[in-house]
Amino acid sequence: MSLPEQAREALACFTEARGWEQRARLLMQWGERLAxxxxxxxxxxxxxxxxxxxVWLVAVVDDGQWRFKATSDARLLRGLLALLLVRVQGLASAELAQLDLRGWFSELGLERQLSPSRSNGLHAVLQRMAQLASEA
Structure with a gap:
């Protein structure tokens, strides 16, 4: 499965980041990009x-491709949501169901920063996406 352009951009940014402080700053910046x-x-x-x-998630399926909008009251979580959304935008339902969320955040170098509660929250968002896709 190839990465969407914005996901490749995110991967490049986070790969170049040195240390958690720089990644945290990047996370905040990506969170500000959310519609x-x-x-x-x-x-x-x-x-x-x-x-x-x-956390709120709005989904629209257009010609078999999913488009999502999301936000949260928590700044770090908004950044994580932004990184999740750039990875899933435009995917078909079957691709969405196969997404390796932990693998994606590992590639970004953020897996160690995912506390159990944040990790559970992101999985809840991904599960909701999969549920919407299966109902469509």
Missing amino acids: PLDDAEKTESNRVHGCESL
Whole structure:
């Protein structure tokens, strides 16, 4: 499975980063790239449960390809969500179901920074994506 262009860009940025402080700064910057959700999208039906922080996920499937928007009340999590979204944008349902989330964050050099609660939260987001894909 080839990487989308923005995912390749993220990989290049994070591969060049030296140490956690630089990666944390990058995470914050990537989080700022997320398209904002309006209040009408921050509904209970769009909320991802299983995260300690508040997380909302909006999904649209267009011609078999998934497009996602997401946000969180937690800054670091917004960065992690941004990195997840650049990896999954435009994937088909079957590709989405096969995504190795831990592998992606390992490639970015962020696996050690994923606390159990953050890791569980990201997996909850990915599970929600897979659930939406299976229902489509």
